[in-house]
Amino acid sequence: MRIKETLNLGKTKFPMRGNLPVRELERQNVWEENKVYEKRQKLNEGKPTFVLHDGPPYANGNIHMGHAMNKISKDFIVRSKSMMGFRSPYVPGWDTHGLPIEQQLKKAGVDRKSMSVAEFREECRKYALKQVDKQRKDFKRLGVAGEWDNPYVTLDPTFEAQEVRVFGKMAERGLIYKGKKPVFWSWSSESALAEAEVEYHDVTSPSAFYGEHVIDGKGVLDDDTYMVVWTTTPWTIPGSEGITVDKDFDYSVVQPAGDKRKFVIATDLVEVNAERFGWEKFETLKTVKGSELEYVLTEHPFNPERKLVTMLGDFVTLDSGTGLVHTAPGFGEDDFNVGMQYNLDIFVPVDDKGYLTAEAGKDFEGVFYEDANQISLDKLKAAGLLLKYMPLEHSYPFDWRTKKPIIFRATPQWFASVDKIRSEILAAIDDVQFFPDWGQKRLYNMIRDRGDWVISRQRVWGVPLPIFYGEDGEAIITKETVEHVADLFEKNGSNIWFQKEAKELLPEGFTSEHSPNGIFTKETDIMDVWFDSGSSHQGVLAARENLKYPSDMYLEGSDQYRGWFNSSLITSVAVSGKAPYKQVLSQGFTLDGEGRKMSKSLGNTIVPEKVIKQMGAEIIRLWVLSVDTSADVRVSMDSFKQISESYRKIRNTVRFLLANTTDFDPAKNTVAFDDMEALDQYMEIRINKFTKEVLDAYATYSFMDIYKKLINFVTVDLSAFYLDIAKDVVYIESADSRKRRSMQTVLYDVAVRLTKLLTPVLPHTTEEIWGYLKEPEEFAQLAEMPAVNHYNNELETSKNFADFMDIRSEVFKALEKARNEKLIGKSFEAQVVLYASDNVIQLLEKLHTDVRQALIVSALEVKSLSDAPAEAEKYTDELSIVVRHAKGEVCPRCRMIKEDVGSDKDFPTLCASCAAIVKAVFPEAVTAGLEE
Numbered sequence: 001m002r003i004k005e006t007l008n009l010g011k012t013k014f015p016m017r018g019n020l021p022v023r024e025l026e027r028q029n030v031w032e033e034n035k036v037y038e039k040r041q042k043l044n045e046g047k048p049t050f051v052l053h054d055g056p057p058y059a060n061g062n063i064h065m066g067h068a069m070n071k072i073s074k075d076f077i078v079r080s081k082s083m084m085g086f087r088s089p090y091v092p093g094w095d096t097h098g099l100p101i102e103q104q105l106k107k108a109g110v111d112r113k114s115m116s117v118a119e120f121r122e123e124c125r126k127y128a129l130k131q132v133d134k135q136r137k138d139f140k141r142l143g144v145a146g147e148w149d150n151p152y153v154t155l156d157p158t159f160e161a162q163e164v165r166v167f168g169k170m171a172e173r174g175l176i177y178k179g180k181k182p183v184f185w186s187w188s189s190e191s192a193l194a195e196a197e198v199e200y201h202d203v204t205s206p207s208a209f210y211g212e213h214v215i216d217g218k219g220v221l222d223d224d225t226y227m228v229v230w231t232t233t234p235w236t237i238p239g240s241e242g243i244t245v246d247k248d249f250d251y252s253v254v255q256p257a258g259d260k261r262k263f264v265i266a267t268d269l270v271e272v273n274a275e276r277f278g279w280e281k282f283e284t285l286k287t288v289k290g291s292e293l294e295y296v297l298t299e300h301p302f303n304p305e306r307k308l309v310t311m312l313g314d315f316v317t318l319d320s321g322t323g324l325v326h327t328a329p330g331f332g333e334d335d336f337n338v339g340m341q342y343n344l345d346i347f348v349p350v351d352d353k354g355y356l357t358a359e360a361g362k363d364f365e366g367v368f369y370e371d372a373n374q375i376s377l378d379k380l381k382a383a384g385l386l387l388k389y390m391p392l393e394h395s396y397p398f399d400w401r402t403k404k405p406i407i408f409r410a411t412p413q414w415f416a417s418v419d420k421i422r423s424e425i426l427a428a429i430d431d432v433q434f435f436p437d438w439g440q441k442r443l444y445n446m447i448r449d450r451g452d453w454v455i456s457r458q459r460v461w462g463v464p465l466p467i468f469y470g471e472d473g474e475a476i477i478t479k480e481t482v483e484h485v486a487d488l489f490e491k492n493g494s495n496i497w498f499q500k501e502a503k504e505l506l507p508e509g510f511t512s513e514h515s516p517n518g519i520f521t522k523e524t525d526i527m528d529v530w531f532d533s534g535s536s537h538q539g540v541l542a543a544r545e546n547l548k549y550p551s552d553m554y555l556e557g558s559d560q561y562r563g564w565f566n567s568s569l570i571t572s573v574a575v576s577g578k579a580p581y582k583q584v585l586s587q588g589f590t591l592d593g594e595g596r597k598m599s600k601s602l603g604n605t606i607v608p609e610k611v612i613k614q615m616g617a618e619i620i621r622l623w624v625l626s627v628d629t630s631a632d633v634r635v636s637m638d639s640f641k642q643i644s645e646s647y648r649k650i651r652n653t654v655r656f657l658l659a660n661t662t663d664f665d666p667a668k669n670t671v672a673f674d675d676m677e678a679l680d681q682y683m684e685i686r687i688n689k690f691t692k693e694v695l696d697a698y699a700t701y702s703f704m705d706i707y708k709k710l711i712n713f714v715t716v717d718l719s720a721f722y723l724d725i726a727k728d729v730v731y732i733e734s735a736d737s738r739k740r741r742s743m744q745t746v747l748y749d750v751a752v753r754l755t756k757l758l759t760p761v762l763p764h765t766t767e768e769i770w771g772y773l774k775e776p777e778e779f780a781q782l783a784e785m786p787a788v789n790h791y792n793n794e795l796e797t798s799k800n801f802a803d804f805m806d807i808r809s810e811v812f813k814a815l816e817k818a819r820n821e822k823l824i825g826k827s828f829e830a831q832v833v834l835y836a837s838d839n840v841i842q843l844l845e846k847l848h849t850d851v852r853q854a855l856i857v858s859a860l861e862v863k864s865l866s867d868a869p870a871e872a873e874k875y876t877d878e879l880s881i882v883v884r885h886a887k888g889e890v891c892p893r894c895r896m897i898k899e900d901v902g903s904d905k906d907f908p909t910l911c912a913s914c915a916a917i918v919k920a921v922f923p924e925a926v927t928a929g930l931e932e
Contacts, residue, residue: 001925003893003932006918007731008740009660014772017653020616024764028140031767036779037145041546043782044087047406052077053541053551054146055564056093056154056533057315060100061129063138064598065590065635068608072624073587073703074555075144079760080698083785086429089546090146092139093536096155097462098529099189100159100401114299117460118498124461125495142608142617143763145781152540154463156533161490162539163532164466168482170574175417176474182329182336182347183454187354187369188402191458192413194530195450196563199400205232206373207392209265209276209322210385212243212308214298220288225253225262226385227298227310228273230321232392234376235369238360239328240300241344244313244335248290249323251256257281264293266323273322277387284726290316300378300384302361310425313338314904330410333451352458360697369407414456421574422447428569428579435585435701436630443569443584444562453570455528463489464497468506469521470514480507497522534567537580550578555585585701587629593636611640618762619644620870625761626707646711650758651765653714656723657751657766657773660730666774671742673791678848680746682801683722685794687750690717692788694757706761718750721805725854732914733893748773754787773785800846807840810875811855817873818883828896831859831886835868837878858886858897892932893918 018297031037052074057067074090101124106112112120121471136148152159170176184193211226227243245251250267256279259872265273274282293310299863300306315334316325329339330348339346349360356364356372363379364372395404401596418425425447434440456465466485468476484507488496497505502520511518542551550572556564565584572580591597592604594689603701611620627633673684690713697705726743733740740866752773760764770780791797811834815827824830832855836844841862844851852860865880872880888899891911902908906926918925 001928001930003930006893006922006925006930008660008663008733008735009731010656010662012655012659012662012772014655014769015659016652016655018616018618018647018765018768020618020764021613023611023768024143024617025141027764027767028143031145031779031781034779036781037147039779040082040145040781041087041089044082045756047085047087049548050081050086050553051089051541051547051551052081052088052090052553052555053536053547054091054093054152055556055560056095056152056536057135058098058100058568059094059096059128059135059153061103061131061134063135063608065606065608067135067138068620069587069590069624069629069633070556071139071144072142072621073585073629075142075146075621076625076698076703076760077553077701079145079556079763079781080785083756083759083781083783084695084698085784090149091150091540091544091547092136092146093142093152093540094128094132094135094154095528095529095533096125096132096153097532099191099457099459099461101128101131102459102461103401113469116498118495119438121461121495123500124453128155129153133554138608141612143621145763150299152536154529154536154539155493157490157535158461158543159491159536160494161486161540163463163527163535164482164486164489166479166538166571166575167359167466167527167531168479168486170571171477171482172479173421173574175420176414176477177417177576178412178414180410180412181407181415182331182333182410183413184397184406184514185352186399186402186404186406187352187409188399188404189434189459190352192411192454192456193399193406194454194528194565197400198406200395201398202393203396203405204391204393205396206234206377207390208234208377208386208389209273210301210380211261211387212298212301212385214296215299215307218296220292221253221264221296222262224260225264227264227296227324227386228322229324231326232394233331233373234380235356235372236300236328236331237326237376238349238364238372238379239330239347240308241329241335241339241347242309242311242327242342243298244316244325244327244338245290245293245323246314247289247294247312248314249290249316249318250287251290251293251323253285253289254279254282255285257283260735268317268318269321269323269399276390301383302363302379304334307343309342311338311342313894332408336410346410348536349410350407354407414454414467414523416453416570416574418447418450418452418570421570424577425569425573428573428577432579432581433583435583439558439561439584439586441808443565446562446566447569449799450566453528453567455531456523456525457528460498462529465523465527466497467523468502469523469737470512471517471519472514474514475523476512476514476520481510518924528566530563531563533569534571537568537572538575541580549576550580550582553583553585554581554582555587558586558588560588577711588632591632591634593630593634593638594717595634606635606637611637615640615644616764618764619647621761622647622707623699625703628704647762647765647885649719650710650714650762652717653723654751654754654769657747657754658769660726661744661748661751663735664741664748666745666748669736669741669744670748671738671745675738675791676742676745677739678797679722679725679850679854680742681791681793682797683746684749684789685791685798686713686717687746687753688789688794689798691753691757691786692899695785695788710758722746724856728853728856728894730918734917755780756783756786757784764784800843803843803845804851805878807843808855809880809906810880811857813875814873814881814883815857824885827856828858829886830857831861831884832857833861833863833872833882833884835863835865835872835880835882837865840865840878842919875881 078090161363184198186193209230211228214221214225251264252267252270255262255263268829294312296310298308327335329336329344330346336339349357356367358365399406429444466482502522541547541551568580619640693709694706729743755766755769766780818824868880872882874880886897888897889901891901891914892896893910893914900912903912907915
């Protein structure tokens with residue numbers, strides 16, 4: 001008989017390598033065939049509900065790493081909640097309307113001019129649904145569980161109907177109105193944009209300082225005076241209607257040496273501008289308050305027939321410029337507001353495509369607005385009014401889709417009033433919990449400072465604004481008409497708006513005082529796509545029986561404070577007076593390894609598909625767990641390679657647990673806690689503490705904390721301590737001994753707990769592990785999270801072993817020193833003598849464990865510190881250590897050096913302990929003999 005046959009060497013078919021790219025797909029097919037998600041929902045019926053409402057990604061193109069981080073994070077939450085006592089359904093969604101889809105069809109060669117609006121919209125719908133299918137496949141490949149066969153899409157007729165009803169309720173409250181005011185206008189898209197559709201880039205603009213001739217000084221200024229204004233958009237000068245000053249600022253009338261003209265500049269800015277304009281000497285003739293300049297009239301620099309009025313406004317600053325602001329009400333929000341106060345014309349001499357119109361003057365007609373900058377500068381110079389031109393670098397808004405700069409342009413648009421319900425919205429924010437907590441202030445400030453919401457878009461692929469017009473041009477938005485349109489959309493889809501005439505879309509027999517002849521027209525603009533997704537609390541949460549409104553959580557990127565978090569909040573408060581969410585969790589963006597934004601043009605993108613093909617989706621999932629998603633996250637292939645090492649460590653640790661519990665039946669072999677070995681009790685306390693820490697981290701969405709605690713537990717508590725010791729018990733002790741079964745009880749419990757705790761993160765791997773455990777549930781995903789057990793002596797036991805770990809660390813230092821000095825090789829070659837204080841000796845006694853075994857040495861003596869010889873090396877004030885080569889011979893079975901090797905005549909090569917075990921368990925070996 002061979003000695004190896006007397007050992008309990010762990011064996012398992014659980015492979016060292018996961019072969020994830022292949023096995024994950026196989027496992028996902030099994031889940032789908034067995035309807036595991038549906039079974040989990042059935043199990044959780046009647047439990048408290050936790051709904052994470054999915055913010056809809058835009059249906060265009062394959063997913064990127066930001067999508068992966070977002071969806072996997074949501075999956076962590078939904079899966080963990082489902083295993084922690086909550087009914088947590090997950091309905092994925094898609095945003096399917098908007099300009100990018102129109103643009104993609106154009107790129108694909110679709111000739112929009114050759115078809116009707118309804119026909120073109122049908123092409124858009126088909127394209128959007130193809131993108132949904134593509135992204136759905138990508139998301140499912142990541143292992144994300146949810147209602148993939150029943151998602152929500154914003155083009156769905158039932159969703160569109162609910163969106164129209166949201167619009168109707170807001171109209172009932174008087175929150176919908178049409179107005180002509182400056183909006184973000186994208187000439188490249190030929191449409192108004194919402195704030196969330198704008199991104200900012202640094203640009204260099206022509207900054208112009210010029211004088212405007214006073215023609216009526218109201219007794220304050222002489223006619224030879226010029227008001228010095230400043231602008232970074234000279235192309236808007238044709239639309240100038242006035243000058244704005246601050247009523248409380250002091251303004252100086254100065255005359256440069258050698259110049260007959262006088263100039264008005266804010267007193268605090270005279271010196272800097274005099275230097276800028278090259279005035280070596282100047283005289284301050286008088287100083288006036290801004291309030292005294294109100295209604296002073298100047299001559300328009302390009303049109304002597306137009307008079308510009310001086311107004312008082314609160315947006316003028318002394319940070320730069322001259323303290324006098326060129327004001328064109330058609331080209332800016334502040335300009336518009338002050339212009340309205342002074343009853344100015346809202347003059348907008350620029351068309352949809354960014355070209356100036358005839359109203360701007362013959363020099364400007366037909367000129368693209370950027371080119372008009374130079375024309376304005378040339379005209380100012382020719383008139384002797386240009387005091388200084390200088391390029392200025394500053395932040396400027398761009399269309400986030402076309403990446404082209406936008407303009408501020410007053411156009412007739414439909415607005416949703418934020419101002420009327422601002423206090424309600426701000427109050428609703430107070431009831432929301434934010435992760436990170438700074439998100440509350442960020443959203444609060446955005447709502448506090450934002451203007452009314454322009455909800456109309458001059459496009460065709462979207463939900464039509466359900467507005468009719470009477471013969472007199474009056475807009476008709478009634479409860480009856482809106483509900484009728486909603487019903488039509490629900491039955492036929494919103495395309496019916498473009499297929500039918502206005503009369504056919506109105507309720508039968510509808511009449512209005514605004515149309516005595518019964519003739520009606522309809523609005524052709526569509527709703528902002530943020531109104532689409534912002535209505536999802538009604539189109540999804542309130543509409544589906546298995547969900548609830550408000551939801552428990554919204555989780556998206558930090559850009560959604562001005563996007564989906566924002567629009568959803570406004571519409572929800574408008575409709576129901578409450579926020580659509582109880583919690584908001586925001587995440588940063590994914591950047592490349594150097595901290596740059598990922599883009600195809602830079603060639604620095606890493607797509608999930610590439611990582612999955614090389615390493616598997618589990619590696620991406622574990623990576624998401626490992627990073628601080630509350631801030632921007634750097635990602636590179638190297639980072640995935642590092643994570644794959646962590647995955648391998650976790651996998652091989654579990655493999656050891658499985659291999660050494662193959663003969664363990666938890667129903668028969670479990671040892672009660674009170675009957676366990678002390679070391680096993682300590683480990684059971686540790687795994688329960690780890691369980692609580694992970695469950696607490698799941699509850700607070702602290703994913704990175706889970707990763708840190710997981711890696712620490714696996715490497716420090718298990719690999720470097722308990723499992724290292726376990727080999728000398730589970731391999732060597734008799735198979736059914738209490739000592740071995742005690743340790744197996746812990747090993748099995750650790751395996752089960754780790755598997756359950758990791759199921760939200762690594763579901764493919766844990767389902768693989770589950771097949772090797774003896775648990776009742778068919779799938780790991782159908783199990784509950786492990787309970788946290790507590791024991792009477794856990795605090796004392798934990799402290800004693802924590803103190804022992806400090807001693808163990810010092811012993812390992814001594815062993816390493818002996819190894820470097822070639823005194824020993826492996827630690828089993830060592831005999832350790834501890835010269836310890838009474839406190840340390842008492843501690844070792846209180847452990848009630850085999851300290852020699854815990855130190856993984858062949859022999860151990862503990863003596864009083866006072867007996868320490870000169871050769872003993874002092875490691876602490878209470879501990880000195882001597883390491884010697886152990887005496888005796890190596891036992892080939894336990895690999896320890898023992899002095900009692902050969903003491904049993906039947907087994908002359910074994911130590912006494914091993915001989916006793918073999919004789920008891922394998923009596924046939926007495927006659928057959930043992931071979932190595």
